[in-house]
Amino acid sequence: xxxxxxxxxxxxxxxxxxxxxxxxxxxxxxxxxxxxxxxxxxxxxxxxxxxxxxxxxxxxxxxxxxxxxxxxxxxxxxxxxxxxxxxxxxxxxxxxxxxxxxxxxxxxxxxxxxxxxxxxxxxxxxxxxxxxxxxxxxxxxxxxxxxxxxxxxxxxxxxxxxxxxxxxxxxxxxxxxxxxxxxxxxxxxxxxxxxxxxxxxxxxxxxxxxxxxxxxxxxxxxxxxxxxxxxxxxxxxxxxxxxxxxxxxxxxxxxxxxxxxxxxxxxxxxxxxxxxxxxxxxxxxxxxxxxxxxxxxxxxxxxxxxxxxxxxxxxxxxxxxxxxxxxxxxxxxxxxxxxxxxxxxx
Amino acid sequence: xxxxxxxxxxxxxxxxxxxxxxxxxxxxxxxxxxxxxxxxxxxxxxxxxxxxxxxxxxxxxxxxxxxxxxxxxxxxxxxxxxxxxxxxxxxxxxxxxxxxxxxxxxxxxxxxxxxxxxxxxxxxxxxxxxxxxxxxxxxxxxxxxxxxxxxxxxxxxxxxxxxxxxxxxxxxxxxxxxxxxxxxxxxxxxxxxxxxxxxxxxxxxxxxxxxxxxxxxxxxxxxxxxxxxxxxxxxxxxxxxxxxxxxxxxxxxxxxxxxxxxxxxxxxxxxxxxxxxxxxxxxxxxxxxxxxxxxxxxxxxxxxxxxxxxxxxxxxxxxxxxxxxxxxxxxxxxxxxxxxxxxxxx
DNA sequence: ATTAGCACTCACTTGATTAGAGTGCTAACA
DNA sequence: TGTTAGCACTCTAATCAAGTGAGTGCTAAT
Numbered sequence: 197x198x199x200x201x202x203x204x205x206x207x208x209x210x211x212x213x214x215x216x217x218x219x220x221x222x223x224x225x226x227x228x229x230x231x232x233x234x235x236x237x238x239x240x241x242x243x244x245x246x247x248x249x250x251x252x253x254x255x256x257x258x259x260x261x262x263x264x265x266x267x268x269x270x271x272x273x274x275x276x277x278x279x280x281x282x283x284x285x286x287x288x289x290x291x292x293x294x295x296x297x298x299x300x301x302x303x304x305x306x307x308x309x310x311x312x313x314x315x316x317x318x319x320x321x322x323x324x325x326x327x328x329x330x331x332x333x334x335x336x337x338x339x340x341x342x343x344x345x346x347x348x349x350x351x352x353x354x355x356x357x358x359x360x361x362x363x364x365x366x367x368x369x370x371x372x373x374x375x376x377x378x379x380x381x382x383x384x385x386x387x388x389x390x391x392x393x394x395x396x397x398x399x400x401x402x403x404x405x406x407x408x409x410x411x412x413x414x415x416x417x418x419x420x421x422x423x424x425x426x427x428x429x430x431x432x433x434x435x436x437x438x439x440x441x442x443x444x445x446x447x448x449x450x451x452x453x454x455x456x457x458x459x460x461x462x463x464x465x466x467x468x469x470x471x472x473x474x475x476x477x478x479x480x481x482x483x484x485x486x487x488x489x490x491x492x493x494x495x496x497x498x499x500x501x502x503x504x505x506x507x508x509x510x511x512x513x514x515x516x517x518x519x520x521x522x523x524x525x526x527x528x529x530x531x532x533x534x535x536x537x538x539x540x541x542x
Numbered sequence: 543x544x545x546x547x548x549x550x551x552x553x554x555x556x557x558x559x560x561x562x563x564x565x566x567x568x569x570x571x572x573x574x575x576x577x578x579x580x581x582x583x584x585x586x587x588x589x590x591x592x593x594x595x596x597x598x599x600x601x602x603x604x605x606x607x608x609x610x611x612x613x614x615x616x617x618x619x620x621x622x623x624x625x626x627x628x629x630x631x632x633x634x635x636x637x638x639x640x641x642x643x644x645x646x647x648x649x650x651x652x653x654x655x656x657x658x659x660x661x662x663x664x665x666x667x668x669x670x671x672x673x674x675x676x677x678x679x680x681x682x683x684x685x686x687x688x689x690x691x692x693x694x695x696x697x698x699x700x701x702x703x704x705x706x707x708x709x710x711x712x713x714x715x716x717x718x719x720x721x722x723x724x725x726x727x728x729x730x731x732x733x734x735x736x737x738x739x740x741x742x743x744x745x746x747x748x749x750x751x752x753x754x755x756x757x758x759x760x761x762x763x764x765x766x767x768x769x770x771x772x773x774x775x776x777x778x779x780x781x782x783x784x785x786x787x788x789x790x791x792x793x794x795x796x797x798x799x800x801x802x803x804x805x806x807x808x809x810x811x812x813x814x815x816x817x818x819x820x821x822x823x824x825x826x827x828x829x830x831x832x833x834x835x836x837x838x839x840x841x842x843x844x845x846x847x848x849x850x851x852x853x854x855x856x857x858x859x860x861x862x863x864x865x866x867x868x869x870x871x872x873x874x875x876x877x878x879x880x881x882x883x884x885x886x887x888x
Numbered sequence: 889a890t891t892a893g894c895a896c897t898c899a900c901t902t903g904a905t906t907a908g909a910g911t912g913c914t915a916a917c918a
Numbered sequence: 919t920g921t922t923a924g925c926a927c928t929c930t931a932a933t934c935a936a937g938t939g940a941g942t943g944c945t946a947a948t
Contacts, residue, residue, distance in 0.1 A: 222941045237891050240942070258897045258941045337679050339699045347693055347701065353685045355693065357701040435803070438796040446792055450784040457781070568910045583922050586911070604910045604928045 199249075204275065205232060206242050207251055211263045211271040215512050218441045220260030265477040265511070268489070272474055272515050279516040281524055285314055289521070293528050300324065300354070300503075305430045307505050307525060312433020314521045317509035318456060322465055323428045324502030329354065329387050331421075334378040336371040336413065344371060346417060350387065350424060358420045362412050374410060378417075387421055427503075429462045442487070442510040455484050456508060470494040470501045472519060472526075477511045489513055493522045495529040505529075545595075550621065551578060552588050553597055557609045557617040561858050564787045566606030611823040611857070614835075618820055618861050625862035627870055631660055635867070639874050646670065646700070646849075651776045653851050653871060658779020660867045663855035664802060668811055669774045670848030675700065675733050677767075680724040682717040682759065690717060692763060696733065696770060704766045712755050720755060724763070733767055773849075775808045788833070788856040801830050802854060816840040816847045818865060818872075823857045835859055839868045841875040851875075 199207075209230045213221050223236040223243060243261050246252045251267040263271070281289075292310045293303070304321040311319035330351040337345045339359070347357045382390050434453060443449045455461060464482060472493045478486050485508075492506035505525065507518055545553075555576045559567050569582040569589060589607055592598045597613040609617070627635075638656045639649070650667040657665035676697040683691045685705070693703045780799060789795045801807060810828060818839045824832050831854075838852035851871065853864055 220941090224941070235891050236941095237893095238889085241890085244943080254942090256898060257943095258939095259899080260941065332685060333683050335681060335683075335693075337681075337695050339678060339695060339697065343699060345695050345699060345701050347681075347695075347703075349683050349685060349691050349693075351685065353689060353691060353705045355691050355703040355705070357693075357703070359699045359701070435796060435800055438792060444792055446784060446790055446795065449792065449795070450781060454781055566910090570910075581922050582910095583924095584920085587921085590912080600911090602929055603912095604908095605930080606910065 202232075202234075203242055203246060206239060207246055207263070207267060208271065208275045210252065210261055211267055211275065214263055215514055218512055220255060220262045222260035225260070265479060268476045268511060268515075269479070272476070276516045279514075279520040281520055285521065286524065288314070289525055289528060293525070301428065301430075303529075304428075304503065304505070305432075307529065308430045308432035311505060311507060311521065311525065312436060315507050315509075315514070315518050316433070316436050316439065317507040317513060317518070318431065318433045318436055318452075319505070319507045320432070320456070320465065321430045321505035322462070322503045323430075324352075324497070327388060327425065329424070330384055331382045331387060331390060332384075334375050334382065334417075336375040336378075338368055338371055344413075346413065346420065348417075348420060348424065351384075354424060356420050356424045358416055360413070360416050364412060374413070387425055390418075390421060427462065427466060429465070431456060437509075440510050442512065451484070452488070464490075465492060465504055465506075468492050468504065472523060474515065474519070487511060489515075491515075491518055491522060493526045495526045497530075548578075548580075549588055549592060552585060553592060553609070553613055554617065554621040556598065556607060557613055557621065560609055561860055564858055566601060566608045568606035571606070611825060614822045614857060614861075615825070618822070622862045625860075625866040627866055631867065632870065634660070635871055635874060639871070647774065647776075649875075650774075650849065650851070651778075653875065654776045654778035657851060657853060657867065657871065658782060661853050661855075661860070661864050662779070662782050662785065663853040663859060663864070664777065664779045664782055664798075665851070665853045666778070666802070666811065667776045667851035668808070668849045669776075670698075670843070673734060673771060675770070676730055677728045677733055678730075680721050680728065680763075682721040684714055684717055690759075692759065692766065694763075694766060694770065697730075700770060702766050702770045704762055706759070706762050708755065708758050710755055710758060716755055720759070733771055773808065773812060775811070777802060783855075786856050788858065797830070798834070810836075811838060811850055811852075814838050814850065818869060820861065820865070833857060835861075837861075837864055837868060839872045841872045843876075 206226070209226060209232075210221055213226070213229070223239040227234065227236045227239055243252060246267075247254065247261065251264055251270065252261040253264050255262060289310055292306050300323050304323050308319045308321040311317075311321070331348065332351050333347075333349040335347045337347065339345055342361050342363070343359060344362055345357055345359050347355065349355050434456070437443045437449055437452055443452055460482075464485075472491070474489065474491050476489045480486060480488065480490060487510070488508055489511045490506065490508050492504050494501040494504055496502065506522060507513075552572070555572060555578075556567055559572070559575070569585040573580065573582045573585055589598060592613075593600065593607065597610055597616065598607040599610050601608060635656055638652050646669050650669050654665045654667040657663075657667070677694065678697050679693075679695040681693045683693065685691055688707050688709070689705060690708055691703055691705050693701065695701050780802070783789045783795055783798055789798055806828075810831075818837070820835065820837050822835045826832055826834065826836060833856070834854055835857045836852065836854050838850050840847040840850055842848060852868060853859075
């Protein structure tokens, strides 16, 4: 038995109808709705075949048919027709991504927001991992008699700061000097290298006069450095889950929301391949995501893949629409980062 | 008709029972459970009185009684017995609040987390409004040929930074000088004043050589300054809502989650009085919060009330427990800020 | 190969019945 | 006069039976 043209047509109709309605669809309805010149009985026969081949299932004997993961996969790979973004959608994306700031964090926040608005799903955007980043500048600013702010800037422009109390007496000039020395020592080093460098010890002992001061600052310095390496995940459209019939069950909605808020979820995203990746239902290896579909895409800076964005929702999602939006967005993000916010003014 | 001792006792029993069980309670059950030596019939009579006085209601003729807002109010003001925190609870609070950092943001995040964990409710913590803050230091750091990071530190230790592209050519020394001039000009000024100062214009025209540079930086400087003035709200325990029977309805849970995520909610919190404030059900003026109770408290820095934290949940919440936790936390926060993170090490 | 016809299945709706918890009222009691 | 026992009554929630309708699978006719 093989998939002839008619079978594909029927399967296509079932999948796209089910994506819209979330209701199992029967032979009679299908025949009426998509009047393809064949009787319900014929459709029934074809459906039986498709079921045997694993593309359809039955919730119970006399319910309509429901597509299986395999059917969605075929649909995504071959059956679905490409969705052309409307003018409004395009302009909304361009407008919102038209970066006012070069700050990745805020841009990503925006990206997630647009994505969830356009797809009515839960979206996410990850800032890039900074593993390959270099330290650029360190400064220590005195705020108070015993309080200082430590500011670090990385090559990629990420800024991190931390406030701490100094328990040893110090002079402003000492801070300034220390900051200069730190900058001098660590400038151009990979953040990850600094964390493992012995240089810190040397440094501390070298500078007799300021060793106490350095001692009280270094642990926090390292700590903040570590934080700079963390990727950050922005979620948006969390509440969209409530509009989806599949999650019209309090328990399911809860599990979903807990899942995406867990750290595991970030890890899952980090470990996904680059490019636009769609995993449907039980194609997901993680047990908890078995009745979701996940679409992720990579965006690039200077042609290097650095962060990810995408959506997560029910298996029954509008794959064509969602992928179109995501593709358009990543292209536009890439551009935005390349041109470097040329349009930085009102 | 007035509230004699027995009526109060009965009311107290009803409220505390209902807080635990969420089920309307009848005379017979009450008599059995809290064996207060009077028969169900007598309790019924008293209940009828209490109902007439507006302390109890009936969901329908033959259901048990349910406390009204008025009853909760009386309960909170006079009836409930103080809850003593357990050793575990105390130590958990102290441990978690034992600030490793002096950063308000992170501390508040922690505070919200503890609060939601201990109360099983949705909690929040607000960073203080910076209206009374002063600018301390400005620096401009070159990251790239045409990219700079603007760093600002306020007296209170809040650090804000923003990255921007400079379209005019510049030298590192110019940046340094500009930063120095800006610091010199704005240091010690109230953030809000700087925003309205004419001084910017003067400054820009005074420094012929760098006016172009300044021009491209100033708008963003002002912008970031504005952001520094914003209060930030940390929410935690959002998912706790799903464990509460009152919100076992997908629609209600949704409304609740949307409410606390709206900006309005922050405004409501900002506008509340200082100290520990409890508003119960329809005591809340905001329509949307009519079937919630809100408990907020203020914490202080140097004896000055600056931020708020609290919980929001169903009217039927453990007021005694929650208020004890909140009180202990605010005290401890006050201390923590006063001593200034003395215990800043492992 | 396609289709009409038919018996059958199964979730869902509706209505009726019942059990149970609780109330309000009255009359008896201490 | 306050308290209590007794009783009729009310209302929800759970259970059950019957009916409805969309859908299926199979068979026989086209």
